[in-house]
Amino acid sequence: MINEKMVKLGTKRSIIREIFEYGKRRKAEIGEENVFDFTLGNPSIPAPKEINDAIIKNLSRKDAHGYTSAVGDNKLRENIASNLNKRFGTNFTFSNLFITYGAASALCSTLRALLNEGEEVITFAPFFTEYTVFTEAQGGKLVVVPANLETFQINFMEFKKLINKNTKAVIINSPNNPSGVVYSEDTIKELANVLRDKQLEYNHEIYLITDEPYREIAYGVKVPFVTKYYDNTIVCYSYSKSLSLPGERIGYVLVPDEVKDSKNVYAAVAGAARALGHVCAPSLLQFAIAECTDLTSDLKAYEENRNLIYNGLTDLGYECVKPDGAFYLFVKALEPDAYEFYKRAMKYDILVVPSDDFGVTGYVRIAYCVSKETIINSLPKFKLLMDEYK
Ligand SMILES: Cc1ncc(COP(=O)(O)O)c(C=O)c1O
Incomplete structure (x- = not known):
């Protein structure tokens, strides 16, 4: 008998990975530029x-x-x-x-x-x-x-x-x-x-x-x-x-x-x-x-992204604490069940991560380590999503 706990760990994918894989399939279907994928914390800025x-x-x-x-x-x-x-x-x-x-x-x-x-x-x-x-x-x-x-x-x-x-x-x-x-x-x-x-x-x-x-x-x-x-x-x-x-x-x-x-x-x-x-x-x-311990990537773009997405979403009426670092925004879902909200967002090809696995209910995580265009082009979709709840 092999270790059941490990079988479970190996077969149950994290929700983040699951959404990311879905995003890859969806991008192949409708084009990368039409999917607003905010799932993974994969740096968008190149290494120095x-x-x-x-x-x-x-x-x-x-x-x-x-x-x-x-x-x-x-x-x-x-x-x-x-x-x-x-x-x-x-x-x-x-x-x-x-x-x-x-x-x-x-x-x-x-x-x-x-x-x-x-x-x-x-x-x-x-x-x-x-x-x-x-x-x-x-x-x-x-x-x-x-x-x-x-x-x-x-x-x-x-x-x-x-x-x-x-x-x-x-x-x-x-x-x-x-x-x-x-x-x-x-x-x-x-x-x-x-x-x-x-x-x-x-x-x-x-x-x-x-x-x-x-x-x-x-x-x-x-x-x-x-x-x-x-x-x-x-x-x-x-x-x-x-x-x-x-x-x-x-x-x-x-x-x-x-x-x-x-x-x-x-x-x-x-x-x-x-x-x-x-x-x-x-x-x-x-x-x-x-040879590079004094260096970082050119991290300025993350701050620009933070300002763009934080201002864009809060202007639309979304609620979140303004982040001072990392490249994530933790946004209050527009309904109590973050999973339902994440599924509604998916209708607009906005991919975000429901918060339950992070130990909080009713929020979604938006990883804004993406291109500026992804953020700019996602905002009208976020507006349509917000309008659904009005
Ligand atoms: C808070 C936190 N800790 C640890 C890690 C793991 O980082 P690493 O890729 O260096 O293993 C991550 C990766 O996203 C993270 O966000």
């Missing part, structure tokens, strides 16, 4: 030219296709540490960094490193749907704090009710997928205070895992660097969005020295990655990114 140049240049290395050490190439780790130190006034070294296959593997390795069977991980709705899979696969239980629908900042009243002696870790994601909200410094400070109090009360460590693939995609607001506010913070990062490299699978786990027993925690992350089949992140990409 420097990355492509660095890949080509590093191809001539003798070890271009060889293994690196499991923890990652030293030069890459050194350059990431110095980039973070420059930007955030920290004192990291290469030995705080473990290079992974993107944020997904960074999160799985971190969760596997921290969790014993049955321990709980708390996250805040709305949240990245894969946290459930990642946590349960590592033997943990994901506990979801209901959303603060006014601001999509943390709902502390509900958080304090749910944190308990089995809580081993908390995952935050800011800028957030799917709300686009950036957690303010006040939110992070309050979160750190609650966690410090609870660590004392329960007499064990509670780790704060900060999932940061959208760190650099913020529109004129400060994204607090969380390790400075709470010692037991572990950062999971990815180059998928900031350098537009989602298919190259590269990111890292950062375990600061301030984490209690940090050397062991780092060793556990390495051990967990090993147990999950990690050998080393793609070498050529490690060498190339080592």
